[in-house]
Amino acid sequence: MTSPNLRSAYGASLVRLGKKDARVVALEADLGKSTQSAMFQAEFPDRYFQMGIAEQNMASTAAGFALTGMIPFIHSFAVFATGRDYDQLRNSICIPNLPVRICGSSAGLSDFGDGKTHQGVEDVALMRALPGMTVLCPADSTEVEKMMDCVLDWPGPVYIRINRNDLPFIYPHDEPYFIGKVTQLRDGSHAAIFAAGVMVSRSLDAAAALAPEGISVRVLDVGTLKPLDRDAIIRYADGVQAIVAAEEHSVIGGLGSAVVEALRGVSHAPVEFVGMPDTFGISAEGYPELLVHFGLTADTVANTVKTLLKGGKK
């Protein structure tokens, strides 16, 4: 039975890939118990490299592994995995388009207690800006497992955004998955919600809450933020009167930006974002409380849909 925890699913999947392919190595920056790369360490001690709290060196070391025929997975919290070593990701890895897999764990607000220094809410913006980088944001642990199988032989670098906490199951085990997929989880005719990560389940809840009011909402999981299936975004945005993008990320540079970029040049319904305002996070006693604090809830998504349908700004 799959755990509802995305980190556990990630660690178990990494072990599975390690068994399947001897080119898989894992590098860690002293957060192995959090990222669950420790599961790989237990299984493959010879292919696990503790690099210490030194993310820049870890990233360029991974480039060296990839240049020697290996498939390295590097691990840290999302905020450090993308920010601390941005130049190393850019120059050592992305310019030569190397198959390094960057696991940004405890992403978004999911490391609720540690506060703003540890909460990565701009990681997707950073990673999307890098030419050749694939950006994945799974919504549940089943998607994590399927994604990892596809990641193994995917060309070029991949950023994997992993939530720290248990998330509700969205997908059945037989759901087909491929990188680039935009999955319609619910059909509807009045509004479309594009969501990623934790906001996928919240958006499904919002759609369910709006149905009795006669508002019919389609919900799309955008599990691949880059390369974005632009045709799918345009197709799913067609015919509705309101479009909402919901994400646990800054409203600058994340899913919302990606959706609007996809819709540029075509006529479409008004778009509104549900996401982190342009600010850093904050410490909280629990993850749900923190999501409420920043309005990352089903209620906010539902109200945003209704406001748009009524003709715009509150």
Add this chain to the structure above:
Amino acid sequence: MAKPEEIQRIKKIAWDLRADVVKMIGVGKAGHLGGSCSLAEIVAALYFAKMHFDPKAIDDPARDRFLLSKGHSVLIQYAALVELGVIPREEIMKVKTLGGKLQGHPDMMTPGMEAVTGSLGQGLSISVGMALALRLAKSASRVYVIMGDGELAEGQLWEAAMAAARYKLDSITAILDRNRIQATGPTKEIFDIPNLEDKWRAFGWNVLNVDGHDVGAILKILDQAAVFKGAPTIIVADTIKGKGVSFAENTAAYHNGVMTQEQYDKALAEIEESRRMLV
């Protein structure tokens, strides 16, 4: 000990490489003359004597790796790869032009390049990954990585120094091109890093010293580094920035300077004269 004729052969190649560097920079265009010329003997010794590198099989997994962490000096590497026939000679005139294969810094689009370097401080980390992967593959290949003394201010490089020692990566030979001048002036004035050898020793490295223009000594010390076990080796090579071109020696002006026609002619004439004097 290398035979005198072998030493003579490498010395000649070093001067040939310098001449090609000057030709690549040309007249009226900026180019990294100083840091390329300080490396000529070291690069010649590696590519033409010590590295296992077959120009006909540049992807051979058993090759030794060459990384230029101080990527701005890539012209000297291009010169070596041209001399070896890996890069077509006609590319020399197309350095840093649209349509050319030779970028301003090391890039995988150029045949023979092992990594993207030039954002300073990253080459040693890349060598750590290569050495670890080669160890997993039970390969006997060595990884050579050249750094600049100005570059040592980059913190990542010391992270890599710790990692290489932590994993006892004795397949790494790092070479420090200590020409004592960085982009905007003498390293002593810009950002002095005293007791360099002590620092590397304290980080767990085997530290060797050499005159970076003495080919016989370079060949000998590369052999010493290759047989040292249990720790990575750094060879601190004392060099002269701009070596062989009188107006470019020991000055920051030709770190990335522009030559007039007169200077260009003078540079080539001086290099030719130095080469001739060898015989």
